[in-house]
Amino acid sequence: MEGCFLNPAGYRFAGIHAGLKKRKKDMALIVSDCMAETAAVFTTNAVKAAPVIYDMGVLKGGKAQAVLVNSGNANACTGPGGLEDASRSASIAARCLGIPESGVYVSSTGVIGVPLDMEKMEKGIELLTRSLGEDALPAAEAILTTDTVMKLSSVRLDIDGITVTVSGMAKGSGMIHPDMATMLCFIVTDAKIGHGVLQKLLGRGISDTFNMISVDGDTSTNDSVIVLANGASGCAEIKEGSAACEAFSSAFNQVLGELARQIVKDGEGASRFIEMKVSGAATRADAALMARSVISSSLVKAAFFGADANWGRILCAMGYSGAAFDPSLVDLAFTSAKGTLKVLEGGVPLEFDEDTAKTILLEKEVGVLADCHQGDGEATAWGCDLTYDYVKINGDYRS
Amino acid sequence: MEGCFLNPAGYRFAGIHAGLKKRKKDMALIVSDCMAETAAVFTTNAVKAAPVIYDMGVLKGGKAQAVLVNSGNANACTGPGGLEDASRSASIAARCLGIPESGVYVSSTGVIGVPLDMEKMEKGIELLTRSLGEDALPAAEAILTTDTVMKLSSVRLDIDGITVTVSGMAKGSGMIHPDMATMLCFIVTDAKIGHGVLQKLLGRGISDTFNMISVDGDTSTNDSVIVLANGASGCAEIKEGSAACEAFSSAFNQVLGELARQIVKDGEGASRFIEMKVSGAATRADAALMARSVISSSLVKAAFFGADANWGRILCAMGYSGAAFDPSLVDLAFTSAKGTLKVLEGGVPLEFDEDTAKTILLEKEVGVLADCHQGDGEATAWGCDLTYDYVKINGDYRS
Numbered sequence: 001m002e003g004c005f006l007n008p009a010g011y012r013f014a015g016i017h018a019g020l021k022k023r024k025k026d027m028a029l030i031v032s033d034c035m036a037e038t039a040a041v042f043t044t045n046a047v048k049a050a051p052v053i054y055d056m057g058v059l060k061g062g063k064a065q066a067v068l069v070n071s072g073n074a075n076a077c078t079g080p081g082g083l084e085d086a087s088r089s090a091s092i093a094a095r096c097l098g099i100p101e102s103g104v105y106v107s108s109t110g111v112i113g114v115p116l117d118m119e120k121m122e123k124g125i126e127l128l129t130r131s132l133g134e135d136a137l138p139a140a141e142a143i144l145t146t147d148t149v150m151k152l153s154s155v156r157l158d159i160d161g162i163t164v165t166v167s168g169m170a171k172g173s174g175m176i177h178p179d180m181a182t183m184l185c186f187i188v189t190d191a192k193i194g195h196g197v198l199q200k201l202l203g204r205g206i207s208d209t210f211n212m213i214s215v216d217g218d219t220s221t222n223d224s225v226i227v228l229a230n231g232a233s234g235c236a237e238i239k240e241g242s243a244a245c246e247a248f249s250s251a252f253n254q255v256l257g258e259l260a261r262q263i264v265k266d267g268e269g270a271s272r273f274i275e276m277k278v279s280g281a282a283t284r285a286d287a288a289l290m291a292r293s294v295i296s297s298s299l300v301k302a303a304f305f306g307a308d309a310n311w312g313r314i315l316c317a318m319g320y321s322g323a324a325f326d327p328s329l330v331d332l333a334f335t336s337a338k339g340t341l342k343v344l345e346g347g348v349p350l351e352f353d354e355d356t357a358k359t360i361l362l363e364k365e366v367g368v369l370a371d372c373h374q375g376d377g378e379a380t381a382w383g384c385d386l387t388y389d390y391v392k393i394n395g396d397y398r399s
Numbered sequence: 400m401e402g403c404f405l406n407p408a409g410y411r412f413a414g415i416h417a418g419l420k421k422r423k424k425d426m427a428l429i430v431s432d433c434m435a436e437t438a439a440v441f442t443t444n445a446v447k448a449a450p451v452i453y454d455m456g457v458l459k460g461g462k463a464q465a466v467l468v469n470s471g472n473a474n475a476c477t478g479p480g481g482l483e484d485a486s487r488s489a490s491i492a493a494r495c496l497g498i499p500e501s502g503v504y505v506s507s508t509g510v511i512g513v514p515l516d517m518e519k520m521e522k523g524i525e526l527l528t529r530s531l532g533e534d535a536l537p538a539a540e541a542i543l544t545t546d547t548v549m550k551l552s553s554v555r556l557d558i559d560g561i562t563v564t565v566s567g568m569a570k571g572s573g574m575i576h577p578d579m580a581t582m583l584c585f586i587v588t589d590a591k592i593g594h595g596v597l598q599k600l601l602g603r604g605i606s607d608t609f610n611m612i613s614v615d616g617d618t619s620t621n622d623s624v625i626v627l628a629n630g631a632s633g634c635a636e637i638k639e640g641s642a643a644c645e646a647f648s649s650a651f652n653q654v655l656g657e658l659a660r661q662i663v664k665d666g667e668g669a670s671r672f673i674e675m676k677v678s679g680a681a682t683r684a685d686a687a688l689m690a691r692s693v694i695s696s697s698l699v700k701a702a703f704f705g706a707d708a709n710w711g712r713i714l715c716a717m718g719y720s721g722a723a724f725d726p727s728l729v730d731l732a733f734t735s736a737k738g739t740l741k742v743l744e745g746g747v748p749l750e751f752d753e754d755t756a757k758t759i760l761l762e763k764e765v766g767v768l769a770d771c772h773q774g775d776g777e778a779t780a781w782g783c784d785l786t787y788d789y790v791k792i793n794g795d796y797r798s
Binding site for chain 2: 044045046047048076077078079111112113114221297298299302303305306308310311312313315316317318319320321323324325327328344347348349386387388390391392393394395
């Protein structure tokens with residue numbers, strides 16, 4: 001388990017085994033006591049799983065009360081039948097919970113191209129409804145697939161004397177049966193905040209968090225971040241531009257960032273966590289392009305697996321990122337708990353001690369600092385190394 | 400050795416060991432008897448190796464007579480000194496050969512960020528000059544790095560009763576995701592053809608060949624394709640739009656295509672060659688985006704390593720390629736010498752026999768056919784699988 005989950009007011013949770021996976025928990029339900037404001041972002045993949053298509057309709061309403069999740073089956077590439085199954089699942093959950101069907105999101109993750117077992121789903125939803133309670137951990141466990149740990153994050157903040165809680169759970173990166181490292185993230189808060197502001201904060205928040213991580217460069221068909229804000233804390237409505245909004249936004253981003261980094265740390269086969277900070281770029285967009293390009297490079301990732309101070313591959317990946325910069329101005333350094341080592345200054349390679357480099361790079365968490373000396377653009381991206389285990393896990397996931 | 404190299408008239412070759420690598424040949428020289436027309440394309444990486452920057456100046460002249468190559472050191476990220484070394488290497492070669500300095504290309508491949516050992520280079524150039532002869536194989540061997548085989552291709556064609564030869568050699572195994580050119584490729588022909596037409600043919604030719612392969616998604620700092628055409632066959636000048644130009648262009652593309660595919664087959668750690676054909680796309684550009692996206696996907700590549708008929712990952716990679724298409728119209732099939740197996744028709748998964756799929760996918764060369772049923776756009780891309788050996792080779796390349 002990474003992080004913790006503090007319950008916001010007015011939510012209940014359940015996680016059970018419905019038989020979609022052999023033994024592990026495979027269905028989760030998150031329910032707000034009252035209708036909540038909602039925001040969500042979904043995969044940009046042209047091939048969208050049925051639940052993603054369904055949820056885009058739910059989001060249009062701006063309000064939601066429940067999220068039904070199953071693992072073990074992504075309900076992706078399942079044709080028109082898949083969309084019917086998503087809709088029917090929402091409908092069954094709404095009936096069991098006695099809430100409007102328009103307020104139920106559905107999320108799926110797991111194997112692709114196989115129809116949902118609706119008999120198991122229906123029984124699962126009934127069992128979930130009977131199991132609802134204060135403990136969020138069974139739900140956080142039930143959404144996992146190849147993940148090795150639950151991913152949780154909570155922040156409590158004070159808004160005009162009222163305690164507001166923002167808490168999230170996520171899953172991402174694979175094993176068991178799932179395909180393509182589907183990423184799901186659910187955030188619940190008892191803040192009172194409108195759908196429009198919430199959606200804006202989410203859009204901004206993911207650009208610095210979920211959009212800055214990569215395990216293997218493959219954008220899934222099921223990626224979803226869904227937020228519910230039920231106002232049950234009793235705080236006054238958080239208006240855009242206010243100090244309260246600033247404080248909430250900061251807490252919200254902290255939760256998004258922690259969950260994003262937890263996903264990368266648990267990346268398939270990963271043995272090392274990589275943080276790539278680019279500063280001094282002409283623009284923030286250039287910095288982000290370079291940082292993402294480096295943590296996505298197979299060659300860079302393999303070098304980190306070998307704790308090899310191969311900075312040439314890092315500069316090369318910055319070079320093909322599409323960002324405009326002058327390589328002859330760049331400084332590069334490796335950093336970890338064991339120290340910091342400059343390897344390139346003003347585009348000129350520095351002599352360095354390979355043993356010192358090895359000591360720094362053998363840490364579980366390592367960083368790269370790149371200063372482009374061209375402006376104020378900064379961005380950080382997070383990745384993991386490319387290992388034998390990644391190849392093993394994905395060489396035959398279905399068997 | 401893959402392919403063969405038939406000597407065009409009026410060229411000499413040499414390949415020797417100069418000590419840049421421990422034991423293997425590491426310097427090559429290709430010289431035309433007379434000044435030749437030339438064309439070239441270079442990496443689009445913003446970080447360009449010194450020899451690439453130098454060669455861009457040579458290309459401007461439109462004529463060249465020699466190509467000097469070293470392996471073992473990429474002369475990339477070597478600061479202003481690197482450019483001086485490139486220029487000095489060309490100058491030494493020009494003096495030894497008694498030809499104009501403006502007619503000498505220099506190409507380097509190997510480790511990034513280490514200055515060239517100019518003492519070894521100078522002695523190497525002198526030895527190369529004394530070793531020039533008819534045999535191109537020592538040169539083809541000397542340009543290799545992590546490659547396991549020489550990459551050669553030749554086509555002979557008849558132009559108005561005159562035999563014209565187009566022959567090429569290439570190297571490349573890792574850091575292969577050419578975006579304009581490949582690692583290193585040298586084409587020599589005795590055709591008589593102007594620089595302008597040749598450059599046009601090259602630009603068109605690489606878009607269907609070198610720009611359609613990927614080993615690891617990393618576009619190198621040193622990618623170069625350099626062409627010399629010395630007219631020594633005695634054929635009449637090949638004019639744009641003529642039947643002779645058509646025939647030459649076809650032979651030229653065949654050589655480019657064969658070398659590109661040889662590079663992928665020898666991709667670092669590769670155990671399986673993958674051909675991805677997309678047809679029925681709205682445009683050729685959409686088809687190319689989808690085909691390249693599939694052969695670049697780590698998840699697809701790992702699945703092919705495991706001979707796993709994981710078509711969902713293929714559709715997913717088409718989905719995030721950026722191409723516009725309707726997933727509900729797509730047909731997908733796996734194919735190899737052992738047969739063809741349809742797995743998706745009109746976006747609907749077909750039941751298939753896993754044993755049949757395994758038999759097809761265990762072949763050394765496998766294909767995927769995707770028909771989008773949306774138009775006439777077609778493209779083919781070539782890649783290789785992602786294996787334990789890729790991780791091993793790149794986990795500690797420098798040691």
